[in-house]
Structure formats: structure tokens, C-alpha cells
Amino acid sequence: MNQESNNTVRPEVHVTHDGHHVEHDHGHGHHKETFITKYIFSQDHKTIAKQFLISGMIWAVVGGLMSVLFRLQLGYPDQSFEILETFFGRWAEGGQIKPEFYYALITMHGTILVFFVLTGGLSGTFANLLIPLQVGARDMASPLMNMLSYWFFFIASVIMMSSLFVQTGPASGGWTSYPPLSALGQASEGSKVGMDLWLLSMAMFIVSSLLGGLNYIATILNMRTKGMSMTRMPLTMWALFFTAILGVLSFPVLLSGAILLLFDRNLGTSFYLSDIYVKGQIMPNEGGSAILYQHLFWFLGHPEVYIIILPAMGLVSEVMSVNARKPIFGYMAMVGSLFAIAILAFLVWAHHMFVSGMSPFLGSFFVLLTLLIAIPSAIKVFNWITTIWRGNLRLNPQMLFAIGFVSMFISGGLTGIFLGNSTIDIHIHDTYFVIAHFHIVMGVAAFFGMFCGVYHWFPKMYGRYMNSTLGYIHFWGTLIGAYLIFWPMHYMGLAGVPRRYMDFRGWTSFNQFGELNKFISIVTIVVFAVQLLFIFNFFYSIWKGRKVRSMNPYGANTLEWTTPIRPGHGNWVGEIPEVHRWAYDYSKDGREFIPQTEPVSPNETKH
Amino acid sequence: MVLEGKKRGVHPHKFTLWVALASIVMMFAGLTSAYIVKSNQANWEVVETPVEFYYSTVVILLSSLTIQWALRSFKQREMSRYRLLMAITGVLGIAFIWLQWVGFNWMWDNGVTFQGSGAGQFLYIIAGLHGLHVLGGIVALIVVITRAFVGRTQSYSSVPVEIMSTYWHFVDVLWIYLFIFLIIVK
Numbered sequence: 001m002n003q004e005s006n007n008t009v010r011p012e013v014h015v016t017h018d019g020h021h022v023e024h025d026h027g028h029g030h031h032k033e034t035f036i037t038k039y040i041f042s043q044d045h046k047t048i049a050k051q052f053l054i055s056g057m058i059w060a061v062v063g064g065l066m067s068v069l070f071r072l073q074l075g076y077p078d079q080s081f082e083i084l085e086t087f088f089g090r091w092a093e094g095g096q097i098k099p100e101f102y103y104a105l106i107t108m109h110g111t112i113l114v115f116f117v118l119t120g121g122l123s124g125t126f127a128n129l130l131i132p133l134q135v136g137a138r139d140m141a142s143p144l145m146n147m148l149s150y151w152f153f154f155i156a157s158v159i160m161m162s163s164l165f166v167q168t169g170p171a172s173g174g175w176t177s178y179p180p181l182s183a184l185g186q187a188s189e190g191s192k193v194g195m196d197l198w199l200l201s202m203a204m205f206i207v208s209s210l211l212g213g214l215n216y217i218a219t220i221l222n223m224r225t226k227g228m229s230m231t232r233m234p235l236t237m238w239a240l241f242f243t244a245i246l247g248v249l250s251f252p253v254l255l256s257g258a259i260l261l262l263f264d265r266n267l268g269t270s271f272y273l274s275d276i277y278v279k280g281q282i283m284p285n286e287g288g289s290a291i292l293y294q295h296l297f298w299f300l301g302h303p304e305v306y307i308i309i310l311p312a313m314g315l316v317s318e319v320m321s322v323n324a325r326k327p328i329f330g331y332m333a334m335v336g337s338l339f340a341i342a343i344l345a346f347l348v349w350a351h352h353m354f355v356s357g358m359s360p361f362l363g364s365f366f367v368l369l370t371l372l373i374a375i376p377s378a379i380k381v382f383n384w385i386t387t388i389w390r391g392n393l394r395l396n397p398q399m400l401f402a403i404g405f406v407s408m409f410i411s412g413g414l415t416g417i418f419l420g421n422s423t424i425d426i427h428i429h430d431t432y433f434v435i436a437h438f439h440i441v442m443g444v445a446a447f448f449g450m451f452c453g454v455y456h457w458f459p460k461m462y463g464r465y466m467n468s469t470l471g472y473i474h475f476w477g478t479l480i481g482a483y484l485i486f487w488p489m490h491y492m493g494l495a496g497v498p499r500r501y502m503d504f505r506g507w508t509s510f511n512q513f514g515e516l517n518k519f520i521s522i523v524t525i526v527v528f529a530v531q532l533l534f535i536f537n538f539f540y541s542i543w544k545g546r547k548v549r550s551m552n553p554y555g556a557n558t559l560e561w562t563t564p565i566r567p568g569h570g571n572w573v574g575e576i577p578e579v580h581r582w583a584y585d586y587s588k589d590g591r592e593f594i595p596q597t598e599p600v601s602p603n604e605t606k607h
Numbered sequence: 608m609v610l611e612g613k614k615r616g617v618h619p620h621k622f623t624l625w626v627a628l629a630s631i632v633m634m635f636a637g638l639t640s641a642y643i644v645k646s647n648q649a650n651w652e653v654v655e656t657p658v659e660f661y662y663s664t665v666v667i668l669l670s671s672l673t674i675q676w677a678l679r680s681f682k683q684r685e686m687s688r689y690r691l692l693m694a695i696t697g698v699l700g701i702a703f704i705w706l707q708w709v710g711f712n713w714m715w716d717n718g719v720t721f722q723g724s725g726a727g728q729f730l731y732i733i734a735g736l737h738g739l740h741v742l743g744g745i746v747a748l749i750v751v752i753t754r755a756f757v758g759r760t761q762s763y764s765s766v767p768v769e770i771m772s773t774y775w776h777f778v779d780v781l782w783i784y785l786f787i788f789l790i791i792v793k
């Protein structure tokens with residue numbers, strides 16, 4: 001009996017927890033779960049994953065809708081739209097967005113997508129769902145902390161959402177919240193209550209990430225089943241592991257930056273403020289440095305972009321290998337490059353500050369370190385392509401999204417190399433070129449990774465399949481649409497069109513882009529509609545999707561497919577399986593796949 | 608079979624604590640490096656370290672000794688000595704907070720307010736945040752002590768006590784680092 005041996009090994013950890021499940025697993029549950037403990041305050045990692053996923057989806061719709069609405073304004077600056085007034089009321093009187101509110105919208109769009117969707121929603125969903133299932137554990141190291149992690153995320157969400165409804169509007173200093181705009185209430189409407197709520201919400205968000213991250217790390221390092229050595233773990237685990245490390249080490253620095261900002265805002269210190277005039281009045285603050293904030297922010301901010309992309313990389317690696325029916329190419333190189341990326345992520349933050357008045361001499365070091373990231377990135381791309389090379393491809397929606405991810409990552413990574421050279425960046429910093437770069441490499445690519453994961457693990461989450469036809473429409477619509485939206489922005493950026501401006505009619509030199517802007521706005525609407533199709537597919541399939549009939553529908557090797565079709569709390573009935581091999585024995589010795597639980601036979605070839 | 612007990616030496620909760628400590632270190636690394644950056648810029652104002660901080664340093668060092676001794680007593684099942692030492696640790700912790708508070712007041716009375724962005728303002732924030740971490744430790748200590756006095760079941764596992772003492776040593780070492788830092792970098 002595994003629980004017994006478990007208990008002798010780790011008495012305090014499992015007594016209360018697994019103790020219950022001994023009974024549970026054997027079908028006479030004397031420990032009743034109510035609706036509340038099962039679906040709301042649940043400590044089951046699988047339920048928490050679903051909570052993160054659905055919260056993330058709600059946020060994605062809110063944040064995405066914002067971009068559709070401000071694109072209307074951008075594409076048609078001289079028209080008025082009733083719908084804008086319907087949504088925004090006095091912030092868009094007469095159907096035209098007010099300039100201050102335009103700032104608020106882009107700020108919220110960025111904050112929501114970067115933190116609430118692609119960090120909370122993406123890591124929260126897949127770290128929770130997959131870590132215990134793929135390392136072979138009944139739950140996280142601390143299920144309670146895990147539950148708290150979701151509820152802090154929830155509180156952060158409520159605060160951020162409520163900031164949309166305050167009198168003076170939500171924060172409007174950009175998702176990076178640079179002072180002085182974010183530090184002085186007088187500076188703009190959005191710098192008032194909205195900014196305080198933003199900071200409070202982010203503080204809660206940071207707590208949530210830390211609680212989650214600690215748990216992910218502890219679970220991966222300590223709770224693996226017998227035989228699951230680190231190098232037998234699927235790449236998803238490695239990716240989520242490095243993601244958690246990045247988060248645990250960089251979010252606290254953002255927190256310290258935010259604390260200083262809160263003092264500046266509310267208690268009269270001037271860490272970030274000096275020599276400032278607001279509306280002709282000189283401010284008393286002296287001796288502060290706005291650049292200090294930028295350093296603290298980007299020390300998180302840059303790792304943050306990898307916090308977003310690494311989980312996507314992990315999901316893609318796994319899905320690709322399964323659907324190419326081939327072992328992942330260069331497993332150790334994949335792990336090594338994840339590691340290299342994680343280290344470098346801490347050493348390049350100042351590439352966001354080339355034009356902030358940093359010493360150009362210092363800048364040249366950051367150029368070098370930044371360009372180094374291209375090496376591990378290229379290794380990964382090479383390995384993905386080699387994995388599908390001559391594979392026996394199953395082009396289902398998740399595989400298409402995995403391939404689409406690689407395409408996006410290449411396109412966006414290449415423009416990163418332009419930006420990483422400070423001399424070029426002086427010209428294109430704060431233009432649409434940057435917008436194009438990060439939307440492709442981070443925004444769209446991470447979404448592709450997330451979609452790939454959702455289509456692939458939906459059967460594990462809900463015991464049903466999502467509809468593939470809708471999936472294909474979703475994929476092609478998103479892929480083509482995303483390129484149509486963001487590719488042209490590179491040209492606009494090279495021509496010098498600045499980001500964060502609402503109206504370009506005053507510049508004759510940018511008039512040539514008027515039609516292009518309209519085009520981009522129209523495509524945005526279409527792509528948004530295609531995402532609604534995905535959401536429909538998701539919810540429809542939860543109740544009406546085709547049922548999963550076999551435990552291992554994809555013929556995959558990893559442990560989550562050894563659990564029952566709808567696993568209960570505790571994941572495995574009876575003992576947790578033992579692992580005998582790595583996760584990638586596909587098409588080996590004439591067999592299509594060999595699960596990790598199968599012992600190595602003596603006459604098997606070595607990999 | 609679930610775990611290979613022999614080779615996984617570190618208890619998951621202990622391990623989680625270590626990662627959490629790394630995270631806290633990063634927060635203070637952020638603040639102290641901000642301090643260094645600022646101290647090299649114009650208009651930097653230094654501040655005199657209140658004498659209470661020297662006393663508080665001695666107090667927190669002592670409390671580290673008592674909690675270590677308490678842990679040893681626990682392992683030897685000397686429960687009454689354990690309880691006494693834990694209580695003393697808690698009192699020393701409160702004394703530490705109180706001394707920090709007196710030090711802050713002294714600074715404030717000598718004109719170091721929140722106005723500006725010199726060593727004084729950083730000190731309020733850095734030492735203040737450290738104090739919050741000690742306060743958190745005191746709360747945890749109270750929980751552990753209460754359990755030791757009124758616990759229904761006898762607990763033989765030393766893990767919670769070990770976790771408690773690791774954290775307590777950590778806030779101690781953190782303070783020593785911060786204190787030396789604040790004295791050296793002016």
C-alpha cells in the first residue's frame with residue numbers, strides 16, 4: 001500500500017491529506033465533499049487549474065475587447081461609434097474615446113494580458129494541472145498554499161476589475177507604470193485612486209505568484225514518484241520549474257519597487273521624484289531618480305516575459321513530440337537552453353532602457369548579453385523543427401498551434417535582435433516596431449502555447465474532446481489574422497510611428513498609414529470573433545463534447561495518461577505508478593510509444 | 608511506492624521555506640541595490656544610526672541562541688525547558704521590535720521624516736520591512752508555543768520547530784546584514 005509507506009516516510013505531510021484518500025480511492029468515501037469544498041475552496045490541484053483557466057479566459061475577453069475598442073478609435077479617428085459610448089459612458093462621450101481614457105485603456109489592456117492572462121492564466125493553469133500529474137504526486141507539496149495562491153489571484157482580479165469603475169478611472173501610466181506619471185496624483189486622472197488600486201492589486205498578484213511558485217518548485221523537487229529522476233521528467237516540468245524560479249526571484253524585486261512607489265505616492269518621500277512641474281507648479285520633491293524605478297521594474301519585467309514564454313515552450317515541446325510520434329530532439333539541449341535562458345533573463349533588463357539616459361558604455365554590455373539570448377533561443381527552434389522533421393505528424397489543432405508557436409517565436413525573436421542593438425534601438429524604441437516585436441514573440445506565441453495546451457489536455461480536464469473543426473478555424477483565423485495585424489506594424493515602426501498615441505492625423509508623414517490602420521482594426525475585430533468561437537467550443541465541449549473512451553487517447557508516454565479518465569482528488573486509484581524511462585520513447589524498436597511506466601527490457605536499444 | 612525516503616533528504620515544507628527565504632533575500636537585494644544606486648547620486652543625505660539599533664542587534668542575536676537551545680531541548684524531549692525557551696525567544700522578538708520602534712522615533716524627532724529620499728527614508732523602509740518579517744515570525748512563534756502548551760496531541764515531529772528556528776535565524780542574519788550594510792554604505 002503506497003499510502004502506508006508514504007506515511008512512514010513523511011508523516012506530517014500526508015496524514016491528513018492522503019489519509020482521507022485511502023478510503024476515497026477504494027470507493028467508500030466517508031469524507032463527503034460539498035459543492036463549496038469541491039468547486040470553490042478546493043485544494044485539488046486539478047480544480048485549481050480550472051479556476052485559473054476560466055478566470056484567465058474571462059480576463060482575456062475583457063482585455064481583448066479593450067483592444068478591439070481602442071483599435072476602432074485608432075483606425076477611424078474621425079468617426080464616432082455609438083458602441084464606444086455604450087461601453088465607456090462619459091469616457092467616450094459622442095462615440096469618441098477621450099485621450100486620457102485611451103491611456104487608461106492601453107494600460108489596462110497591457111496589465112491584464114501580461115499579468116492576469118499570460119502569467120496567472122497560463123502558469124496557473126498548466127503548472128497546477130500538470131505538475132502533480134506528470135511527476136507522479138497526489139497533489140502539490142502544500143495544497144492549502146496552492147488554494148491560497150488562487151484566492152490571492154482572485155482578490156487581485158477583483159481589485160483590478162473594480163479600478164475600471166472608479167470615478168477617476170483606472171491607472172493610465174502604461175503597464176510599466178513609470179513615475180512620475182504613476183507617482184503624482186496631480187499628474188493625470190488615472191494617477192489618482194486608479195493607480196493605488198493598480199499597485200494594491202499587483203501586490204496581491206505578487207503574493208499569489210510567490211505562493212504558487214514556491215509550491216511548484218517544492219513539488220517538482222520533492223514529490224516525484226519512484227524512478228522519476230529529474231532527467232526523466234517531461235520538458236513541461238522543466239519549463240514550469242524554471243518559470244517558477246524566475247518568478248520567485250524576480251517578483252519580490254518588483255514588490256520592493258512598488259513599495260517605494262507607494263511611499264512616494266502617499267507619504268511624501270521622493271525616491272523617484274525630482275525637479276517636477278505639474279501645471280506650472282513646482283513640486284517639493286527633490287533628489288529622486290525616475291530611472292531607479294525603471295531598473296527595479298525591468299529587473300522583474302524582463303524575467304516576466306520569460307515567465308510568460310517558458311511554460312508555452314514546455315507545452316509545445318511535449319505536444320510536438322506526442323503528435324510527431326517522435327522523441328523530442330536534443331532533450332538535454334532543451335533543458336540546457338531553458339537553463340541558459342533563465343540565467344540570461346536576469347542579466348539583460350537594461351535593454352529596455354537604452355534611451356533612458358543610461359551610460360552608453362554600460363549599454364554595450366547589455367547589448368552583448370541580450371544578443372546572447374539568441375543562442376539558446378535558436379537551439380530550441382532548431383530542436384523543435386528537427387523533432388517534426390520526417391515525423392509521422394498528426395495535424396490536430398494542438399499540433400497546429402504548436403507549430404504556429406514556433407513560427408511566431410522565430411518571427412518575433414528575429415526582431416528582438418534588431419532591438420537588442422542599442423544603436424538601432426535608439427531609432428525604433430517606443431515605436432510600433434516594439435509593439436510588433438513583443439506582440440508576436442510574447443503575446444501571440446504565448447497564446448498559441450496556451451491554446452495548444454488547452455486542446456491537448458482538455459480531455460484530461462473534462463473527460464471530453466473539443467471540437468476539431470472549430471479548432472481548425474480557430475487556428476487558421478488566429479495565425480493569419482495575427483500576422484496581418486502585427487507584421488505591418490514593423491514598417492510603421494521603422495517609419496517612426498510612436499506607440500501610445502491616439503491620433504496621428506497631425507503628422508503629415510504618417511498619413512500614408514491611414515488606410516493600413518483601418519485594415520489592422522478590421523482584422524482585429526475578425527480575430528477577436530474567432531477567439532469567441534474558441535470560447536464557445538470550450539464551454540460547449542465541457543458538457544456536449546465527444547466523450548473520451550480510453551485512458552490514453554493520444555498514445556502518450558507521460559504519467560497523466562495512466563490516471564482514470566476523470567481522476568479524483570489523489571489522481572491515482574491505488575498506488576502511484578513507478579517510472580522506468582524518460583517520457584519520449586516514441587517510435588522505438590518498432591513500437592509507436594512506450595509509456596514511462598514500462599520497465600526497460602534487456603534487449604531494448606539505448607536512446 | 609511513492610517516495611524514495613532515503614535519498615530525498617529535505618522535507619518538502621523545509622524546502623519550501625528555503626525557496627521562500629531566497630525570495631525574501633531578493634526583495635532586500637532589490638532595496639539595498641536601490642540604496643547603493645541612490646547613494647551615488649546628487650543630494651544624498653546620510654543619517655545617524657540610532658543607538659537603539661545596536662541594542663536591538665544584541666537582542667536578536669540572543670534570541671537566535673535561545674531558539675537554537677529550544678530546538679535542542681525539543682529533540683531531547685525536555686518539554687518544559689523547550690516551552691520556557693520558546694517563550695523567551697518570543698519576548699526577545701517583541702523587545703527587538705520595540706527597540707526598532709524607539710529607534711525610529713528617535714530619528715523622527717531628530718528631523719528625519721518621510722520628506723526626501725536619503726538614507727533615512729530608505730532606513731525606514733528597509734528596517735520597517737525587516738521588522739514586518741520579524742513580526743510574522745513572532746506570530747508563527749506564538750502559534751508554535753500555543754501548540755506546545757495546549758496541544759491535544761503530543762507531537763514528536765521536530766519539523767515545525769526546525770522550520771520555525773530556520774526562519775528565526777534567517778531574520779536574524781538578515782538584520783545583521785542590513786545593519787552592517789546601513790553602517791558601511793553611507
Ligand code: HEM
Pocket residue numbers: 305306308309351352370371373374377412413414415416417419420421425428429430434437438441442443
Ligand atoms: C532573441 C530574443 C529577444 C531579444 C534580443 C529581445 C530584445 C528586446 C529589446 C531590446 C526590447 C526593448 C525595445 C525597446 O523598448 O526599445 C524588447 C522589448 C520587449 N520584448 Fe523582447 N527580445 C527578445 C525576445 C523576447 C521574448 C521571447 C519576449 C517574450 C516572451 C519578449 C518580450 C518583449 C516585450 C514585452 C517587450 C516590450 C516591453 C515594453 O516596452 O512594453 N522579447 N525586446
Ligand SMILES: [Cu+2]
Pocket residue numbers: 301302305348349351352
Ligand atoms: Cu527584455
